[in-house]
Amino acid sequence: MNPAAHRRENMRTICMFAAMFAALALVGVIQSLPLALTILNLCLISAIMSLGVNIQWGYAGLVNFGVLGFAALGGVTAVLVSVAPVPAAWGAGGAGVIVALAISLATILAAVFVARRAPAGVPRKLLLAFIIIGGYFLARAFFFPAVEAIEAVDPTKAGFLGGLGLPILLSWVAGGLFAAAVAWAIGKIALGLRADYLAIATLGISEIIIAVLKNEDWLARGVKNVSGLPRPVPYEVDLQQAPWFRDWAALLGVSPVEFSSIFVKLCYAGLFAIVLLVVLWFSGRALHSPWGRMMRAIRDNELAASAMGKDVTGRHLQVFILGSAVVGVAGAMLTTLDGQFTPASYQPLRFTFIIWVMVIVGGSGNNRGAVLGGFVIWFFWVEAEPIGLWVMELLTSGFAQDSPLRRHLMESAAHMRHMVMGVILLMVLRFSPRGLIPER
Amino acid sequence: MDGILNALVLLSNFVIVPAMAYGSQLALGALAVTLIYAILRFSDFAQGDTMAFGAMATILFTWVLQYWDVSISPLPTALLALPFGVLCTVALCLLIDRWVYRFYRRVKAKPEVLMIVSVGVMFVYNSVVRFIIGPGDRWFVDGQRFIITAPAFKRLSGLDEGVAFKTTQGLTILTAVIVVAALFWFLNRTRTGKSMRAYSDNEDLALLSGIDPERVVRTTWIIAAALATIAGVLYGLDKSFKPFTYFNLLLPIFASAIVGGLGNPLGAIAGGFTIAFSEIALTYAYRKFLAYLTPGEWAPQGLVQLLSTDYKFAVSFVILVLVLLLRPTGIFGRRSP
Incomplete structure (x- = not known):
């Protein structure tokens, strides 16, 4: 690419990001500043998730429809790392749960060992069946009594094992590692087969992860949620008491209460922006390294790449793990921001498919595009509701206040955002498949 | 002897009959997925929402018919509305194919791209369904509820346990048998069906012998839309209609299609029943069943449930996962991956 075109493209990118921030500023002026900052924070998290999917789809052409599951894994890690342990629950059933998990792990390892090493034939099949069924029942024998004991410990407040009581920021790393481990297992099974299989397998694992997190109360209280997670940033109440903070607020001419909420949101935004920049820097370096060129070569022509001696399945596994880890980090960040983990709120349209819209709209294969897509699409996802209501208000202004059609239309306005997302996705794929900021 | 009979009746009531009905619904859904895969060569993630749309259209016609007091009691009115629902869904699928999918066929897009396109279509269907009928639960079954109720069965057989056979279950199984028979007759005996199979086996050869690809694709969408609507309506009659549950059916339906080998209609049916029977048999609590088979003092204490529902x-x-690990082309699939 010649330098002039390069410059033009950079200008284009800068203009689009400037327009995005102008839109956020407009929300700050018209609606409210805290709302604009809330949207900004979620934009930042969305941008990181979108980067994760872009690593998989943009670099390697892998379809991961399980973003939801990896984000939820990151989320539950935030709980498990930060919450104080519940000693009574550990005493009641901790040992039983650990023994059961150890038996499960040993069963899997033994099954894999037999499947790999034993000579093929009927005896191997019988042995495998014996190991798996025996391990399952043995693990259950330890598991259920332990779980019952744990859930009986102070069920209204605890009823779970609790976490490690470590700073929640650590969970951002741990969440990534956790998601990476699950991605490794899924990748091992589904990669190297038809492309459809990875999409379906990831969809499946994400549904199972959510089912486990909803139902296993001993782990993170299931749908009863763990709320009030420790924060990496100061609390509003403490700030409002602090003299230096009151001085600042007086200096800026805003009330300490309002300023404290803005200040906390800005702290989060700062933390998230740092993570985003780190991920962006690393993935940018990776994309422009020999490794990145190899990945794109594999994506564009698998046969040719494997003829050149590249291990296609191995590289796919690598990139799938990396992308999922990034999504896991973003999931842990989201739970940190919310201060609670609510498995029931993880909906596939909101967590998986919307992220896909971000990547496609932003420009698959381009990191800056993925970030921009995350910002733009999240902004519209949130603002679609007020805009939709306003449009419906306008459309039905001729109707009587209590007309049933008007009421139905107003109530259904919320579903219009799915329509908007679908249409945007289809339009971009059809008319501008390279997205807002095309791949170089 | 009575113990064994009672145990068998119990098992039929809670496992065999529900699994037959659920298996038929899955098989119909998996057939639609597998046909689209065979002809259009991608996994259609909008399938769940196509089923929801078909069911919704049928419910709307059912309401109209109920309003006009048209009834075919003891059968549910929805059966009468079904053809109209099928027509609506066929029209929708053909329109979407023309506006959306045809372009990607022309540019010979990769299957991955088509999967993502189908996600866009899913978003659109999803919002249309929720916009028109709302996200809540809807029951639309009427007519006689049972072919045979549990008390009636007990009276007839003199056993302690009864089999309740719901009209919707009987209808589901019967409809599935008729639809599958018609589909296989169509694929094996008619000219259009044969050209579809030829196109699926070898696209180039089929084109050389003068088969019109657009016609094959149109036929596929018509059949797939009809199958999806029938599956969606039967599922809705049997359980209840709730848009979100149809999205959740995607996983069992894809699993069914893959078990039998994606693109293989016979495999889709076998897969549907495999998944349904495994799901229900593994989540059923066997305590009472075992109590009938064992002498009193051996009766199990717990629920004897292998997996929570x-x-x-x-x-x-x-x-x-097992199929992907052991036989990625499915139990009936050809050897090539």
Whole structure:
């Protein structure tokens, strides 16, 4: 690419990001500043998730429809790392749960060992069946009594094992590692087969992860949620008491209460922006390294790449793990921001498919595009509701206040955002498949 | 002897009959997925929402018919509305194919791109359904509820246990048999059906011998839309209609299609029943069943349930994983991956 075109493209990118921030500023002026900052924070998290999917789809052409599951894994890690342990629950059933998990792990390892090493034939099949069924029942024998004991410990407040009581920021790393481990297992099974299989397998694992997190109360209280997670940033109440903070607020001419909420949101935004920049820097370096060129070569022509001696399945596994880890980090960040983990709120349209819209709209294969897509699409996802209501208000202004059609239309306005997302996705794929900021 | 009979009746009531009905619904859905895969060569993630749309259209016509007091009691009115629902869904699928999918066929897009396109279509269907009928639960079954009720069965047989056979279950199984028979007759005996199979086996050869690809694709969408609507309506009659549950059916349906080998109609049916029977058999609590078979003092204490019903999706997934590990082309698939 010649330098002039390069410059033009950079200008284009800068203009689009400037327009995005102008839109956020407009929300700050018209609606409210805290709302604009809330949207900004979620934009930042969305941008990181979108980067994760872009690593998989943009670099390697892998379809991961399980973003939801990896984000939820990151989320539950935030709980498990930060919450104080519940000693009574550990005493009641901790040992039983650990023994059961150890038996499960040993069963899997033994099954894999037999499947790999034993000579093929009927005896191997019988042995495998014996190991798996025996391990399952043995693990259950330890598991259920332990779980019952744990859930009986102070069920209204605890009823779970609790976490490690470590700073929640650590969970951002741990969440990534956790998601990476699950991605490794899924990748091992589904990669190297038809492309459809990875999409379906990831969809499946994400549904199972959510089912486990909803139902296993001993782990993170299931749908009863763990709320009030420790924060990496100061609390509003403490700030409002602090003299230096009151001085600042007086200096800026805003009330300490309002300023404290803005200040906390800005702290989060700062933390998230740092993570985003780190991920962006690393993935940018990776994309422009020999490794990145190899990945794109594999994506564009698998046969040719494997003829050149590249291990296609191995590289796919690598990139799938990396992308999922990034999504896991973003999931842990989201739970940190919310201060609670609510498995029931993880909906596939909101967590998986919307992220896909971000990547496609932003420009698959381009990191800056993925970030921009995350910002733009999240902004519209949130603002679609007020805009939709306003449009419906306008459309039905001729109707009587209590007309049933008007009421139905107003109530259904919320579903219009799915329509908007679908249409945007289809339009971009059809008319501008390279997205807002095309791949170089 | 009575113990064994009672145990068998119990098992039929809670496992065999529900699994037959659920298996038929899955088989119809998996057939639609597998046909689209065979002809259009991608996995259609909008399938769940196509089923929801078909069911919704049928419900709307059912309401109209009920309003006009048209009834075919003892059968549910929805059966009469079904053809109209099928017509609506066929029209929708053909329109979407023309506006959306045809372009990607022309540019010979990769299957991955088509999967993502189908996600866009899913978003659109999803919002249309929720916009028109709302996200809540809808019951639309009427007519006689049971072919045979549990008390009536007990009276007839003199056993302690009864089999309740719901009209919707009987209807589901019967409809599935008729639809599958018609489909196989069509694929094996008619000219259009044969050209579809030829196109699926070898696209180039089919084109050389003068088969019109657009016609094949149109036929596929018509059949797939009809299958999806029938599956969606039967599922809605049997359980209840709730848009979100149709999205959740995607996993068992894909698992069914893959178990039998994507693109293989016979495999889709076998897969549907495999998944349904495994799911229900593994999540059923066998305590009472075993109590009938064992002498009093041996009766088990716990529920004897292998897996909690909360994890029924895990069954589809485990079967899917096993197939991917052991036989990625499915039990009936050809050897090439």
